[in-house]
Amino acid sequence: MSKNKIRLGINIDHIATIKTNRGTPYPSLIDAVKIAEDSGADLITVHLREDRRHIQDQDLIDVKSVARKLNLEMALTEEMLTICLKTQPDYCCLVPEKREELTTEGGLDISGMSKEKFNFLQEAILKMTKNNIIPSLFIDPDINQIDYAIKSGVSCIELHTGTYADSTNPNQQLQELEKLTIAAEYASKNKIQVHAGHGLNLSNLSNICKISQIEELNIGHSVIADSIFKGLKCAVQDYRSLLDND
Ligand code: PXP
Secondary structure, eight states, X not given: OOOOOXXXXXEOHHHHHHHHHHTOSOSOHHHHHHHHHHTTOSEXXXXXXXXXXXXXXXXXXXHHHHOSSEEEEEOSSHHHHHHHHHHOOSEEEEOOOOTTOSSOOSOOOSTTOOHHHHHHHHHHHHHHHHTTOEEEEEEOSOHHHHHHHXXXXXXXXXXXXXXXXXXXXXXXXXXXXXXXXHHHHHHHHTTOEEEEESSOOTTTHXXXXXXXXXXXXXXXXXXXXXXXXXXXXXXXXXXXHHHHHO
């Protein structure tokens, strides 16, 4: 059976973490983009956080200047929307953000948004679309959230795989996988493109690749962690071959 090629988005935030922690000009994000792309990344993902803990505004400009395809992850705020429209990434994934969190925890709660926030979401989606930026919403694998995503006018979602990836109990992991499978099928039936990401690594990725509706995966922390020992080129290549052969 032929298998759809899954696009691989490599998130380079944690290369920026090393740079930002010391305020050094190295390691070069521009070099990281080139190596990742030459090793099989279809797109480069960066998350410009409101607290600028890793990617800085100048990093975003630098990455945009060299990346073949750029996916900008950001919170749904006026400041970020202005930056997004100015930067013109190819894709923009809206994520929830809390200052005290270590990393993005869970998806956007679209169904629980105030009317005002939901209107702002719709306005942001419209503005991005008019500017040829493809918006997506990072949400939990939950049918209710997908229904609200559809209402918002978006044509693409990214399913949060963090709960699946973090489960240490095999039964719980299977249940989470089932939720992701059902959510992906439901979104696809409703003509919504499905991406996924968060917490994925070479050990937990195979099951996710079997969900046929998933068109794109965004992976960061584990690739950069692997690259400490085997180099970025080899780390990205290993993910690429798993996606292509599994
Ligand atoms: N997708 C989204 C929307 C994210 O916020 C993140 C983390 O920045 C990722 C994917 C990548 O997660 P990880 O770094 O755990 O691979």
